[in-house]
Amino acid sequence: MLPTTTVGSFPKPDYLTRARAQYRRGKISSTELHELELQATREIIRLQEDIGLDILVHGEMERGDMTTYFAELLDGYAISGLVRSYGNRYYRKPIVTGEIRRPRAMTVEMFKYAQSLTDKPVKGMLTGAYTMCDWSFNEYYPSRREVVLAVARVMHGEVKDLEHAGAHFTFTQPLYELDVLEKFLDRLGQRRIPIFLGLLPLMSYRHAQFLHNEVPGITIPESHLAAMKKAGERGADVGIELCQELLYQAQHLVDGIYLMPSFGRYETCLEVVKAFLHRRTAEKEAVRSASNNIPAYKL
Numbered sequence: 001m002l003p004t005t006t007v008g009s010f011p012k013p014d015y016l017t018r019a020r021a022q023y024r025r026g027k028i029s030s031t032e033l034h035e036l037e038l039q040a041t042r043e044i045i046r047l048q049e050d051i052g053l054d055i056l057v058h059g060e061m062e063r064g065d066m067t068t069y070f071a072e073l074l075d076g077y078a079i080s081g082l083v084r085s086y087g088n089r090y091y092r093k094p095i096v097t098g099e100i101r102r103p104r105a106m107t108v109e110m111f112k113y114a115q116s117l118t119d120k121p122v123k124g125m126l127t128g129a130y131t132m133c134d135w136s137f138n139e140y141y142p143s144r145r146e147v148v149l150a151v152a153r154v155m156h157g158e159v160k161d162l163e164h165a166g167a168h169f170t171f172t173q174p175l176y177e178l179d180v181l182e183k184f185l186d187r188l189g190q191r192r193i194p195i196f197l198g199l200l201p202l203m204s205y206r207h208a209q210f211l212h213n214e215v216p217g218i219t220i221p222e223s224h225l226a227a228m229k230k231a232g233e234r235g236a237d238v239g240i241e242l243c244q245e246l247l248y249q250a251q252h253l254v255d256g257i258y259l260m261p262s263f264g265r266y267e268t269c270l271e272v273v274k275a276f277l278h279r280r281t282a283e284k285e286a287v288r289s290a291s292n293n294i295p296a297y298k299l
Helices: 014-024 030-051 108-116 129-134 144-165 178-188 205-214 222-250 267-292
Strands: 075-086 089-101 170-174 195-199 256-259
Touching: 014 030, 030 108, 089 144, 108 144, 129 144, 178 195, 178 222, 195 222, 205 222, 222 267, 256 267
Parallel strands: 170 195, 195 256
Antiparallel strands: 075 089
């Protein structure tokens, strides 16, 4: 059986959305808002248990969005006015105005609360360094690289706090290159909790371009872009093949994988896993056959 999970965010119930608006207008207190956030978290945990998910998320009910929430808790940020992110969604874009520091743990208490509601493992949820960088204005650091590294350092401390609080798993961003994973693992050093590799099969050249250019934290290598462009109408097949190859190369480096289908194409996940298992079975059979054909010699 393959364990199932979700990416992390759930839609906020109407009563919580209204409460946030009331809080901004000073109509309710932060304590009242927090109680409703806890209520929504309980409902999200119960929902996931009811539908049979194996690794749960707390749903991010306490977060207005994935970037500003952390910027408000970190030193070195100011918050600007509303900026359009995509579609009709807007957020208050953070501004990096000083050295980024983490004065205290940001997500541990909500993680511990969510974990107390279930016997199933709950994931800790953090916004990645690339997303924090690309969804913020930078008025302090000399380069984008320096912003990313500064955020990565403070998020590393948060990961350690979550680990000590009982987090069971680490999930990577969707990756497409083995050397990126190897560098990540080398910097991470010795680890105590399992790491799951994120795989998101590409569907077409246009899909690959969108992920590469529009989604912070996801980088599609030039070789993949060229392969997807050449594939034409076979884009989905080639995307699955590229995913299969990375999974095969990385199998001994990680403790598991999680697959994210695009556009509701869940069958692509099955194709990736089936091809991987078929290849492993074939190799084991080849090794077994070779060992049976080794001549025996008497000494």
